[in-house]
Amino acid sequence: MAPKTIRWGILGKWCCILMQTTGGIAITFTKDLLLDPATRGVHDIRHTVVAAASSSSASRAQAFLNEVKAPSTAKAYGSYASLVQDPDIDIVYIATPHSHHYQNAMLCLEAGKNVLCEKAFTVNAAQAKKLVQTAREKNLFLMEAVWTRYFPLSVHVREAITSGKLGHVVRVFADNSRAADPEKVWPDAKHRMVNPELAGGALLDLGIYSLTWVFQTLYTTQAPESRKPPKVVSSMVKYPPTGVDETTTILLTFPRDPEQGGDMHAVATTGMRTSSNTDGKGTSGPAIRIQGTKGEMQIWPPAFRPTRTRLILMDGTTEDKDWPQPGPGKGSGWFNGFGNIMNAEGEGHGMFWEADEAGRAIVEGRKEGKYESLDESVLIMEVMDEVRQQHGFRYPEKIETIERVDL
Known part of the structure; x- marks a missing residue:
C-alpha cells in the first residue's frame, strides 16, 4: 500500500x-x-x-x-x-x-x-x-x-515502568538547564529567553522538558481512570534585569493508591546559569533518574534529545543502550541540528517522530497525540501556572489573555 x-x-x-x-x-x-x-x-x-x-x-x-x-x-x-x-x-x-x-x-x-x-x-x-x-x-x-515523548528511547523508558521492571516507581529527578551568562549572551534583554514580552524565563522554555520527563514517567504511565494531579511546591530565583525566572525548582507529589506503591515524588529543576550537561559530551552523568523498588532507569543529557539510557536493577543487572537518531547516514552530505550545533553527517534531529505521530493521527481520524493527551498538556500548564503564582510571576496582560489580540 x-x-x-x-x-x-x-x-x-x-x-x-x-x-x-x-x-x-x-x-x-x-x-x-x-x-x-x-x-x-x-x-x-x-x-x-x-x-x-x-x-x-x-x-x-x-x-x-x-x-x-x-x-x-x-x-x-x-x-x-x-x-x-x-x-x-x-x-x-x-x-x-x-x-x-x-x-x-x-x-x-x-x-x-x-x-x-x-x-x-x-x-x-x-x-x-x-x-x-x-x-x-x-x-x-x-x-x-x-x-521527546515520541522518541523510541522514551517509549522504551515508559515500557520499563509499565512492565514492572523497575517495581513501583517512587521518585524521579529531572533537570534541563543551560549554562549561560545571560547578561553577556543577551545584553539587550530582548532575547526570548529573558524577555517577558516573549514569555521568557527558564520555566516555560527549559523547564517544560523537566516536567515532560516527570509526567511521562509518573503520570502518563498510570491508568487514566486512577491518576490524579500532583501537589506542587516550588522555589524560584528571578533574573533582575527583566523579572523572568532564571532558576526554578519544583517538588511534585503524585497521589497513588497504597496498593500500587503509595505517593510518588519528583524533583524538576531548570535554570539558565548551570547545566546537567556541563561538558557537552554526556560525561556529566544522567539528567533524569527514575527510581523504583527494583532499580532505576537513567537518561543521559540533554533531556530534550537524549540518546543514551542505563538500566540498573537491584539484582545486579545493568543494561546500557544507545539510541542514535536515524537518517540518511554518512556520505549523504545531509546535516541537521539546532542553532550552531550540527549533528553527525546524515543523522536526523529526532523531530520526525512527532510529525509521524501527527500524520498517523490525521490518517486514522484521531484528534490528539497518543503519548500526551490534550488534558495532560493542560495539566502541565496548570502546574507551571501554580509555580508562577507561588512567586508572583506574571507576564504582560496581552501575553496572558485569552482574548484575540494582535501581537
Missing part, C-alpha cells in the same frame, strides 16, 4: 535564515520532516511542505523554503492569515515564540486547520483550555509538539 502523504504548512517568525531564534526550530523540524521516512523504518506515511508563512514578508518565507529545500511548488505567504486559508494544507506546524502560540493556534483552528504547536503549548492553562475546547468543537486535531 502506498504511504499516505501529509501536507504541511509551516508558520514561523523569521528575521533571517539560521538565526538563533524560534525560526531555527522551524528549520530543524522541516529538514527532518522532508527526510525519506524509510530511513527510520516508516513506510505508512510521508510528509511534504506545501506552504510557509512569515509574519513580515513573503520573501522571508521563500528564503525559509529555499533553506530547507522544500518542493519548488511550495507557496510562500507574507501573512499567517493567508497561510491558514490555503486549501492544500492538512496541518499547520507552529514555530513562533510561545508568547504567540495561543493567538497563532487559534487563528489556525478557527480556519479549520489541524495544528501541531511547539512547546510550551501556551503561556497559561486558560489559553490551553480554550485551544482544546475550540479544537474539540471543530473536530480538529491538536497536539503540543513535545517531540
Whole structure:
C-alpha cells in the first residue's frame, strides 16, 4: 500500500535564515520532516511542505523554503492569515515564540486547520483550555509538539515502568538547564529567553522538558481512570534585569493508591546559569533518574534529545543502550541540528517522530497525540501556572489573555 502523504504548512517568525531564534526550530523540524521516512523504518506515511508563512514578508518565507529545500511548488505567504486559508494544507506546524502560540493556534483552528504547536503549548492553562475546547468543537486535531515523548528511547523508558521492571516507581529527578551568562549572551534583554514580552524565563522554555520527563514517567504511565494531579511546591530565583525566572525548582507529589506503591515524588529543576550537561559530551552523568523498588532507569543529557539510557536493577543487572537518531547516514552530505550545533553527517534531529505521530493521527481520524493527551498538556500548564503564582510571576496582560489580540 502506498504511504499516505501529509501536507504541511509551516508558520514561523523569521528575521533571517539560521538565526538563533524560534525560526531555527522551524528549520530543524522541516529538514527532518522532508527526510525519506524509510530511513527510520516508516513506510505508512510521508510528509511534504506545501506552504510557509512569515509574519513580515513573503520573501522571508521563500528564503525559509529555499533553506530547507522544500518542493519548488511550495507557496510562500507574507501573512499567517493567508497561510491558514490555503486549501492544500492538512496541518499547520507552529514555530513562533510561545508568547504567540495561543493567538497563532487559534487563528489556525478557527480556519479549520489541524495544528501541531511547539512547546510550551501556551503561556497559561486558560489559553490551553480554550485551544482544546475550540479544537474539540471543530473536530480538529491538536497536539503540543513535545517531540521527546515520541522518541523510541522514551517509549522504551515508559515500557520499563509499565512492565514492572523497575517495581513501583517512587521518585524521579529531572533537570534541563543551560549554562549561560545571560547578561553577556543577551545584553539587550530582548532575547526570548529573558524577555517577558516573549514569555521568557527558564520555566516555560527549559523547564517544560523537566516536567515532560516527570509526567511521562509518573503520570502518563498510570491508568487514566486512577491518576490524579500532583501537589506542587516550588522555589524560584528571578533574573533582575527583566523579572523572568532564571532558576526554578519544583517538588511534585503524585497521589497513588497504597496498593500500587503509595505517593510518588519528583524533583524538576531548570535554570539558565548551570547545566546537567556541563561538558557537552554526556560525561556529566544522567539528567533524569527514575527510581523504583527494583532499580532505576537513567537518561543521559540533554533531556530534550537524549540518546543514551542505563538500566540498573537491584539484582545486579545493568543494561546500557544507545539510541542514535536515524537518517540518511554518512556520505549523504545531509546535516541537521539546532542553532550552531550540527549533528553527525546524515543523522536526523529526532523531530520526525512527532510529525509521524501527527500524520498517523490525521490518517486514522484521531484528534490528539497518543503519548500526551490534550488534558495532560493542560495539566502541565496548570502546574507551571501554580509555580508562577507561588512567586508572583506574571507576564504582560496581552501575553496572558485569552482574548484575540494582535501581537
